[in-house]
Amino acid sequence: MAATATSPPPTVAAEAALAVPGVAGLQPRLARRLAAAALPTRPETTAGRMPPEAGVRTDPLPDGSGWHIEVRCVLVEGHRAVDAARNVHNQVRATVLSYLAAHGAPVAVTVTVTVTRIAARDHTS
């Protein structure tokens, strides 16, 4: 069962999302943040220093025909949320599809985009 066995690495979706204008960063899920928080940290480490792919979640589609990808992103103000989210959706879907095709596994991909926060322009995450 080679075709659907290997999920697309989250970095593929993450990098695609980060390349969209208006995206400041990705938001990790609570479970990952709690796990990270449990590790001893140096005083200067901020809670937000998780790899971008932590904001991507990949699940197999119920009928096994492909993958569902959820992207949680932080937007910069000045970009209409629905437009930025739409761009993230399109960009992620196209990039993941093309990755899977390049690795010999053309399958279905659906994408959900969640805007978790809208940050100020001068915020450097």
Add this chain to the structure above:
Amino acid sequence: MALDDPHAQPSEPPGNDGPHDDPATRDAAPFAGDQALPCGRLLSKAWEQAQDATPTTDPHAASCPHCREAVEGLATLNAATRALRAKDPPGLQALARRVMDIVRAEVRLGRLLPLADTVLDLRIAESAAAKVLRRAADAVPGARAATCRLAPEGEGTGVQVTMTLAAALERPLPDTVNQVRRSIIHAAEQALGLAVTTVDIIVVDTLEPFPPPATGSAAAPEGEA
């Protein structure tokens, strides 16, 4: 829901028993180590009056040599106290930054609302949308948002907004409310792309000027760190 009014008496928090002080009971139970000055005034009271620094309308305190001497005894302590007050606690900026890093990592998203795209599955966290809509309300003169809740309405991408507001009384409330409603609808469309179907606005408090005018012994709130 009770908003703070800095001028009102806050109701006693749970666990804080005891009646308010009145002069009759105040001197009833003497403090350990207290003593009466030769003039009959209690040492503790002489000190209290001096330290409280309220302009004294008490002619005794102003003229009595015993009371004055008792108060002068605090001079060295007061000088050292002033030195401590002048110190800036170190690490303020770093502390604020660390606190907000933790807070923002724990940010409560609230429920997810659909953005206005009927084809794609695009959502926004209630807390993110609420922040934008509160700002939109704040931009209306004489209005400041308190709570802002959003909920899906209908089967599609409709969203209803419920906001509570503090409003200044200088303008008629219906004018303020209508302007806030228009501001919210505009921001929902322009900044978010949210299909707002209903906007319910409830004025829950009057808007107090801030910082509040000085009221004697109450400390002024701190400014920027």
Add this chain to the structure above:
Amino acid sequence: MERTGFPQLENDLPDGLLAVRAAEGDDDAFAVLVRRHSRGLLGLACYMLGNSQDAEEAVQDAFVSAWRSLPEYRHTAQFRTWIYRITVNRCLTMLHRRTPPLPLDTVAEPAAGDEASSPARAAEDDAEAAALMCALGEMDAALRVCWILRELQDLSYKEIAQVTQTREQTVRGRLFRARRLLKEAMAPWR
């Protein structure tokens, strides 16, 4: 520090309104509260605990704890009273855990002289301040809290009573005892 969008109108919001917003998850509103109160709280904790590192930890814990319990905070007391109470309790817990108690002369260096006329005068002021800090450290924590809140933080008797969850009469009594003790400790500097 991160800010969100629109002009910073929140700076003119009273604490109560900010607390209501923060309780809903508005972290920018909470950031204003942090900025407003951290100086006072850090000063309080510094003199309660005797060193800035412990003080920062105590105040950080207090703010984070406040953020987490804001949804349950019923606004019956003012936000400042509430956050002061949390901080005082945190300090008392930390003091209780210490064995042995640390002397208070490890508190941060004195600020550059506001009215420093001469190096000798500045040194004398430092010595006086250090002596006061030492005496504070030796004082019972309950007395220390009342004295700091009144003499360094300018809280009213009523508010101190609410922060320490005692009666005003108790606060006045503790203040008197604290003043006596500190006055005696400062006697060599008269």
